[in-house]
Amino acid sequence: MWADAQKDLDIQLCKERGEFLQPEKDLVKVFKLLATSYIKYIQIFRHLETAHDQLVHQQKQAVIRQVLDGVIGRILEVKREMVKLENSEFHYIDDILDDLKLLPEDTEVPIPRYFIKEKLEVLQQREKTLDQILLDAGLQIEESVEAMTPEEGVRIIQVAERARQGRRRAAFMKRIYLKEKKEKQPKLQVQMGPSPDDAATCIQKVWRGYIQRKKTEKMREEEMIFLGMSLPPHLETMSVSQMHARQVNTPQDEVQETQEELSIKDKLRETEGLYIKKNFQDEISQCFIECRHIIGKFPDYPSEEAGGSMSVFDSQKTAEQIAEELAAQREMALQKKDQKGKKENESKEKKKEKEKAGKKEEEEGWKMGPSNFLSIMEEGSSRYKDIWQNRDEQWDFLQDHDPELIKEENRKDVEEEIRVQVDKVMQQELENLRLAVDGEGSGKQKKGKKSEKKKATTGRKKIPELEQDLTPDRTIDSLYRELVEEGLLIKAKTVNLSDYVGEYNYMGTALLQAGVEPVPSLAHVRQLIALYGILPLGSQTVHEKAPLVKALLLAGPSGVGKKMLVHAICTETGANLFNLSASNITGKYPGKSGLLMMLHMVLKVAKQLQPSVVWIGETEKIFSKGGRKTDDEMNPKRLEKMLPKFLQAVKAQDRVLLVGTTTRPFDANLKPFCQVYQKIILIPRPDYSSRLVLWKHIILQNGGVITNLLNISCLANLSDGFTQGHIVQVVQDVLTELRLLQMIRKPLRTEEFVTPLARQDPVYKEEEESFKAWYDKTPLGRARIRALVDKEKEGKGKSKGGNKMKK
Structure with missing residues (x-):
């Protein structure tokens, strides 16, 4: 599976180099290219994730993990381009799926299992701590066990004993x-039954058949083992037990591997450390001498910030190249003073060039932007080809780690450690050589210190309020406990994203071709939650390099599952809520x-114990249009000015997501509302196919x-207009404990659900249209309407031109 996924990935990378680099004016063709690559990447993602989960070899898992991060990030980049092209978060690609002979289920975004598996022990310990804090604070009631009095116990024993004696007597x-x-x-x-000879023959027949079947089964097993299609029984049981131990004790295995890595690193230091140190010293001293012959004096030693000897004294460079680089560095230092006045003119020229380039791109057509993940995928593919593709692993039956690969990885770390030590020694040796040969010292250290001081004094910037450490004397544990006791950090419900049941809209493309805007399906909503909420929070590399989404808004009628999706994000990523x-x-x-203190504490704990989700329910109250005359601590609008600052304090390396939920988004001021929430997902009521699956x-x-x-x-059909919450309430009202006991002799009937359903208030058409009208006023909705108007104008212009030609 890993090999097949790598082949598909190489084919996809080749296609991207050929197709995405060329400008294209036909936007329909561009969208088809993007949608096809999106589907292909999701298939590769699914196969790689399964291979990563099933493989035992941890070094193989590391290679797959690198490629997985690249594929996830590339999926998000392609999704961003699709949204820009169509000005919509929901895409209908039925025709492309038909061409690829795939089902809509194949576009479902899988959730990597290693998000939870890698930190299972930490999450379990955190859950225990949270439960204990809630119990101590009285916010959670422990399930009480009713104690039994001795008299009741004696009576139960007497009843049981008398019943037993009665059964024995009967x-x-x-x-x-x-x-x-x-x-x-x-x-x-009269003799009853067969004769003794016939009975003996019957017994022999049965016994010989049994023996022969056993022999045949054993021969078949031996043949399968000989062909390599199955394992011997003792090895099979061992592998199953190993897999179970791996699932339960993964952190222990990781600890053992890290201990072995440390021992290998220590051995490398002992065996190869002196040899590496001597080579570095000889190489650097030889460079000093050759540079003096070329330049006429010893060069300046590079600083630690510039990389030390690694930046200049490379084994692949000659002495002349090193001398040229050192001279160039000196010239650059002198030219920096003269370049201050030229920066403004250059910035203006760059702006003009960018504007010209933008106009040229518009004239030439669409072109894919630069990617942060193609290099990661290519590096992972090359590692796979160099190490694992043609590797003979007959000797490694247990799929244990390879010590030679660990040596190669640790050798670089050991070389870097030794190079730092050598830099300090050789810097002092260079000073001694200058004094002995040229009779002069460097004399630049003091100046450097002064300049550093000047930079430190002049380069001070005002730190934002939320980024200042207001609690330097408090530990994260104490802040965590306080937030739990205040009810700001709550326990997330265990809900998976797959529990959000909903079908794909199979009529989307047909409705678009007929000029009707289709209603998004629940499957689309599930995909967007996975793309914008779960995948970036689960992977640090993806969150840092992928298109950053800091805030997400879930808008829709009451009962469509907004809170459930918030809890699903926390469950799938192991995030704090x-x-x-x-x-x-x-x-x-x-x-x-x-x-300010509350937001600082939340941000500090969320960053320290990431990933984290900050949920704001009824978020429209914070941005409400009319101001209320209430006390400051009772005013829901007091977060309005602080939320943008809160999001500013969240950086790319911080896996913190702000999620807002609202049932009345039209009550809020649109401009500040849309400035806070980058992505807005409008959740509709379920359609017929989704309701059919939901009822079952x-x-x-x-x-x-x-x-x-x-x-x-x-x-x-009857529940048209009702949400998932209504259906759940109806089913729970009907299926009581008494009704479940009667299920065997009295099966469920349709009419039992009709009366409880009639008591619920459905989502009327006017409310649904108000949500659509509000969404059309958002930036993405306005852009989509503008694009549709432009298309209509283009179509009318073409038709008018055609009539003139005919006339």
């Missing part, structure tokens, strides 16, 4: 009755200083049994 009386009945029957002289909803922070940390899933989940008397299609 069985004894039954045996006596049967014995007496048998004695009363007259004895017949902070609740900064207006109702939750009311009366807590009053005043501006209190609010929820009835089975609550213990129901679906028979022919229960018409699911009828329920899906």
